[in-house]
Amino acid sequence: MKLKKLLLLTLTLAFAVSLAACGNKDNTSGTTTTDKNADSAETTTLSGSILASGSTALQPLVEQVGKKFMDKNSGVSVQVQGGGSGTGLTQVSGGQVQIGNSDVFASEKMKDAAAAKELIDHQVAVVAIAAVVNPEVGVTNLTKQQLVDIFTGKITNWKDVQGKDQAIVIVNRPSSSGTRATFEKFALGTKTEDLKGSIQEDSSGTVKKLVTETPGAIGYLALSYLDDKVKAVQYEGVDATVDNVISGKYPVWAYEHMYTKGEPDATTKAFLDYFMTDEVQNGDVVELGYIPANKMQVKRDETGNVTK
Structure with missing residues (x-):
């Protein structure tokens, strides 16, 4: 009698375990979960x-x-x-x-x-854009009108803006450049033509390299490109700094x-x-x-x- 009861108990437990396993199986996805009623976070794997x-x-x-x-x-x-x-x-x-x-x-x-x-x-x-010059030209500040005169060819020597007696070399960006559009709109207030003898480059990195290496060079760069290799000049006496941009004091952004x-x-x-x-x-x-x-x-x- 005891043997029959033990056998019956064993079969009952086995059947219960089998039911539990079936209940935990997710028939729609083929995966198993510990609790069908529990909230689960869906994980998306990005690709492409x-x-x-x-x-x-x-x-x-x-x-x-x-x-x-x-x-x-x-x-x-x-x-x-x-x-x-x-x-x-x-x-x-x-x-x-x-x-x-x-x-x-x-x-x-x-x-x-x-x-x-x-x-x-x-x-x-x-992004803020600053006029940058070769460190040897001896200029630390340029007014709006001086920049206009430089980029339109009216001023061609740094001595005319309190710099060295040295020819100005313009390193410009092409007309497709947003940096050029920003500089012309907010620093110059006018569009300019490409001058004979100026250099045109389609990369800010190349502009930086040329201004650094070319005597008398001037160009313009985003603040993210600035370091001690090029000289960022003030605009109307205002430094191109993050704080001045945030406050609205520096307008070329x-x-x-x-x-x-x-x-x-x-x-x-x-x-x-x-x-x-x-x-x-x-x-x-x-x-x-x-x-x-x-x-x-x-x-x-x-x-x-x-x-x-």
């Missing part, structure tokens, strides 16, 4: 390629953040190319890239208004845009969302000499008007 092109002023930031994003997402490839804001806007509009980096609003740069309206603006930072054509795909959206995290905005953005847009005490609309 992101190609960004355009502004060389923004390029160092996108490259650095891209590398960090790939470290966090091994299935994602982020590639960054320069070429200028106009190139970035044209390529994202044409579908050749996922992101078009630009120092200017698409509506300012693109001739096709309908194409510009198809683009979605993701403002990731603020623009938003940094990362445009997508329509709503981005999941991987590109995740990358753009990562750009706006505290980790990037208060880390990489500040570290590389850019300014988080939310720290600005002034704002600027598409027409260039500044408001508090």
Whole structure:
């Protein structure tokens, strides 16, 4: 009798274990869970390629953040190319890239208004542009009018602006450059023609190298490119510093845009969302000499008007 009871108990336990195993099986996914009623966090693995092109002023930031994003997402490839804001806007509009980096609003740069309206603006930072000279020219400050006269060819020697008796060599950016557009609009207040004898380069890095190595050279660069190899001159007596940009004292600045054509795909959206995290905005953005847009005490609309 005891043997029968023991056998019955054993069979009952085995049946109960079998039922429990069946109850825990997820028939829809083929995976098993410990509790069908428990809340579970869905994990999404990102994959795919992101190609960004355009502004060389923004390029160092996108490259650095891209590398960090790939470290966090091994299935994602982020590639960054320069070429200028106009190139970035044209390529994202044409579908050749996922992101078009630009120092200017698409509506300012693109001739096709309908194409510009198809683009979605993701403002990731603020960039300031400074006039830079070869350290040997002996100039520390230039007024707006002096800069206009230099870039239009009216002043051709540094001695005419309290510098050395040395010919001025202009290192300019092409017309597609957002950095050039920002400098002309907010430093010069006018567009300029390419002068005979001037040098034109489509990369901020090359501009920096040429200004550093060329006697009498002048160009313009984003603050992210500045170091002791080139001399950033004051604009109307105001230093090109982050604090002066934030307060509105220094006027030569623009938003940094990362445009997508329509709503981005999941991987590109995740990358753009990562750009706006505290980790990037208060880390990489500040570290590389850019300014988080939310720290600005002034704002600027598409027409260039500044408001508090």
